[in-house]
Amino acid sequence: xxxxxxxxxxxxxxxxxxxxxxxxxxxxxxxxxxxxxxxxxxxxxxxxxxxxxxxxxxxxxxxxxxxxxxxxxxxxxxxxxxxxxxxxxxxxxxxxxxxxxxxxxxxxxxxxxxxxxxxxxxxxxxxxxxxxxxxxxxxxxxxxxxxxxxxxxxxxxxxxxxxxxxxxxxxxxxxxxxxxxxxxxxxxxxxxxxxxxxxxxxxxxxxxxxxxxxxxxxxxxxxxxxxxxxxxxxxxxxxxxxxxxxxxxxxxxxxxxxxxxxxxxxxxxxxxxxxxx
Amino acid sequence: xxxxxxxxxxxxxxxxxxxxxxxxxxxxxxxxxxxxxxxxxxxxxxxxxxxxxxxxxxxxxxxxxxxxxxxxxxxxxxxxxxxxxxxxxxxxxxxxxxxxxxxxxxxxxxxxxxxxxxxxxxxxxxxxxxxxxxxxxxxxxxxxxxxxxxxxxxxxxxxxxxxxxxxxxxxxxxxxxxxxxxxxxxxxxxxxxxxxxxxxxxxxxxxxxxxxxxxxxxxxxxxxxxxxxxxxxxxxxxxxxxxxxxxxxxxxxxxxxxxxxxxxxxxxxxxxxxxxx
Numbered sequence: 001x002x003x004x005x006x007x008x009x010x011x012x013x014x015x016x017x018x019x020x021x022x023x024x025x026x027x028x029x030x031x032x033x034x035x036x037x038x039x040x041x042x043x044x045x046x047x048x049x050x051x052x053x054x055x056x057x058x059x060x061x062x063x064x065x066x067x068x069x070x071x072x073x074x075x076x077x078x079x080x081x082x083x084x085x086x087x088x089x090x091x092x093x094x095x096x097x098x099x100x101x102x103x104x105x106x107x108x109x110x111x112x113x114x115x116x117x118x119x120x121x122x123x124x125x126x127x128x129x130x131x132x133x134x135x136x137x138x139x140x141x142x143x144x145x146x147x148x149x150x151x152x153x154x155x156x157x158x159x160x161x162x163x164x165x166x167x168x169x170x171x172x173x174x175x176x177x178x179x180x181x182x183x184x185x186x187x188x189x190x191x192x193x194x195x196x197x198x199x200x201x202x203x204x205x206x207x208x209x210x211x212x213x214x215x216x217x218x219x220x221x222x223x224x225x226x227x228x229x230x231x232x233x234x235x236x237x238x239x240x241x242x243x244x245x246x247x248x249x250x251x252x253x254x255x256x257x258x259x260x261x262x263x264x265x266x267x268x269x270x271x272x273x274x275x276x277x
Numbered sequence: 278x279x280x281x282x283x284x285x286x287x288x289x290x291x292x293x294x295x296x297x298x299x300x301x302x303x304x305x306x307x308x309x310x311x312x313x314x315x316x317x318x319x320x321x322x323x324x325x326x327x328x329x330x331x332x333x334x335x336x337x338x339x340x341x342x343x344x345x346x347x348x349x350x351x352x353x354x355x356x357x358x359x360x361x362x363x364x365x366x367x368x369x370x371x372x373x374x375x376x377x378x379x380x381x382x383x384x385x386x387x388x389x390x391x392x393x394x395x396x397x398x399x400x401x402x403x404x405x406x407x408x409x410x411x412x413x414x415x416x417x418x419x420x421x422x423x424x425x426x427x428x429x430x431x432x433x434x435x436x437x438x439x440x441x442x443x444x445x446x447x448x449x450x451x452x453x454x455x456x457x458x459x460x461x462x463x464x465x466x467x468x469x470x471x472x473x474x475x476x477x478x479x480x481x482x483x484x485x486x487x488x489x490x491x492x493x494x495x496x497x498x499x500x501x502x503x504x505x506x507x508x509x510x511x512x513x514x515x516x517x518x519x520x521x522x523x524x525x526x527x528x529x530x531x532x533x534x535x536x537x538x539x540x541x542x543x544x545x546x547x548x549x550x551x552x553x554x
Contacts, residue, residue, distance in 0.1 A: 011287050013418065087449055126406075129402065131402075138289070140416070141322070142406070145322070147365040
């Protein structure tokens with residue numbers, strides 16, 4: 001491919017952001033939360049962005065999908081810093097590029113939501129950087145490399161840690177852990193990790209609606225040895241309970257029983273947000 | 278921009294690599310070293326790549342430039358993991374995408390090579406990850422954010438450090454430091470940083486040709502306080518001596534005198550590789 005125009009800063013440097021949004025009955029689920037995270041990311045990356053304008057792009061895109069008789073699936077939105085600049089230096093006046101694309105719902109979605117997952121510990125460690133933490137930017141080699149560690153169907157997800165053995169997230173999901181003391185905790189994402197839209201919904205609405213306390217705090221790999229339950233969440237897939245944990249290098253393995261509170265949380269999400277059923 | 282085909286993994290995740298290669302008299306300078314680094318990166322990112330085939334793409338591209346009467350400038354090569362896969366998971370059979378593009382020589386090139394540079398200390402810190410270290414992958418937000426710290430012409434480059442205050446590189450160049458004891462050192466890049474093509478040429482050929490010893494070792498920010506000389510290198514720009522160091526936050530400033538050995542190194546590069554004159 002010979003080109004003098006494939007010079008978007010999104011491709012050149014990953015200078016951009018993305019959101020994967022569940023489309024259900026022609027509605028973009030949790031769109032306010034997606035746009036809020038996108039705005040935070042755009043401010044960090046100096047990309048000028050008007051959420052209302054992004055919403056108009058998305059509305060147009062959904063109109064187009066509707067005219068093709070498509071009303072559910074996943075809408076992926078990419079916003080980049082566009083073209084221009086001198087090398088790494090951004091142009092004075094960044095003009096964002098907006099890309100909307102569509103994919104079908106993942107084939108394994110109903111299994112994911114109903115069958116307890118089997119998880120690996122990823123060997124690849126997350127790069128730590130407090131400026132890049134939280135936002136969903138386009139520099140995702142850590143996730144790509146971690147996901148390349150297995151190709152069999154034995155594991156549906158992998159847990160990711162920092163070099164200092166802090167649990168941060170799964171490759172494509174955030175995690176909630178019920179620790180040895182029976183308290184629900186989700187990792188602090190101030191220095192590393194993606195602050196998921198479903199994670200924020202869980203903390204703000206679903207845990208409180210179940211009257212279950214949840215806190216944000218560091219979780220070490222060693223804390224998982226005696227944890228009681230583990231829950232993954234993702235704005236496309238919803239909630240999934242974890243049934244098995246595997247640490248290949250040490251041949252350690254743990255089965256997690258079905259947890260009452262996990263069932264409550266899943267039921268509450270389904271009740272308040274039936275698109276995740 | 279509405280699209281269902283802008284689904285290259287290079288854009289989606291930065292799953293790819295690049296090389297910026299100096300074109301001089303229709304020759305790609307240091308091409309063997311560029312292709313060697315590209316191959317190491319491709320192996321790390323699981324991108325199948327035949328250097329001989331890449332070279333044929335580049336030859337075709339240069340033919341095209343020649344037919345447009347262009348025989349000097351910068352050829353940028355991007356190799357990505359192409360399309361496909363399920364989310365972060367790569368397809369079973371990655372088909373690399375190759376993009377060749379051209380830009381003119383930087384306007385400030387002769388100043389860069391002849392006038393001692395003025396450097397800032399960047400506030401933004403590099404993300405550390407030993408798997409991603411050394412290679413020139415497409416996840417470059419650290420450099421983009423660091424370069425956004427100033428827009429004035431007072432500084433030509435910025436020095437980048439880790440959170441633990443290790444000096445690693447400049448934003449677009451590697452660094453050689455003549456320390457307080459008069460020994461030349463360049464930072465170790467095992468855990469973070471890009472292993473530059475010109476850096477390897479300096480270590481393998483230019484320092485030995487001048488009978489000047491150089492070692493690879495950690496350099497702390499505090500070591501710069503008493504350093505005697507600082508040299509930047511980059512495969513497009515060549516060598517540049519540093520005249521001024523500025524640490525904005527502490528209002529610290531240091532002038533560096535013109536160093537005999539620095540001049541020797543620059544002259545030796547010009548003698549052996551006259552394209553960098």
